[in-house]
Amino acid sequence: MRFADKVVVVTGASRGIGKEIARAFAAEGAKVACVATTENGANATASEIGNGAKGYACDVSDSAAVDSMIESVVADLGTPAVLVNNAGITKDTLILRMKDEDFDRVINVNLKGAFNCIRAVAKPMMKARYGRIVNLSSVIGLHGGAGQANYAASKAGVVGLTLSVAKELGSRNITCNAIAPGFIETDMTEDLPAEFREHVEKTAPAGRLGTAADIAPAVLFFSSEESAYVTGQTLTVDGGLFL
């Protein structure tokens, strides 16, 4: 049990990659705080994965809500050893059609949400002299994507955030790394056109889209005690699609 009794906070835990990450941590003994926008979503994952997991309803773009959510986690479960910033949304459209609110909302959830959670856990992690922060970026943040200017900017921002956190908190035995998933079978990618799926299947050396179960082990590595000397890195997990 690599995470026995460690407190792990996973945002965006109600479905997709986040749910699988939460499940993988619980299977390794962690007490997981499952954060999602709805109470039902958060509690559903928590009761499904068990091992003392608890659901927390919180909009990560709301910094006051994040502060009080983290306070509750500390009071209920203890100081988080691991924070996984996975919560993310898309509002895809071409730049000419992209409304201010489409851009702002994606940045506020994907980038500011990660910042809000990091700021909230930084103090208890610094006091504990231990922390592992893993941010979910995306291959779109590294390579761009037509129709995804907002999402790409938010996920590139996550890489810069990761580097700064690594530098700022490293002296307190806190690491911060990012994962850049490729195209993963989730609700978020289910509306992709069939041609695009075929393109991925033909182009990626792995010959298929990824699954949430392909991402979770990479997150667990960056969250482990053994990865102490790895910080500020972004690991692409895309089946080789962008090679």
Added chain:
Amino acid sequence: MSADTLEKVRKVTVEELGVKEEEVVESASFTEDLGADSLDVVELVMAFEDEFGIDIPDDEVGEIKTVGDAVTYIDKKKSA
């Protein structure tokens, strides 16, 4: 200089920096004598804000170099 403020500043400093109480004298510099790095200073300032219910803006943090500076600054803020 308020004795009450000094007592609380010393208590907070001992808690935040993990130093011995006798080291926390008025002339002690947080960074040079008490071994605080930039993150420690931020934590200390935030702890002072909580303890005394005041706001210490970033551009005024530079005024607080020693334990005595902190007491003087906090007394000034509280009487303002």
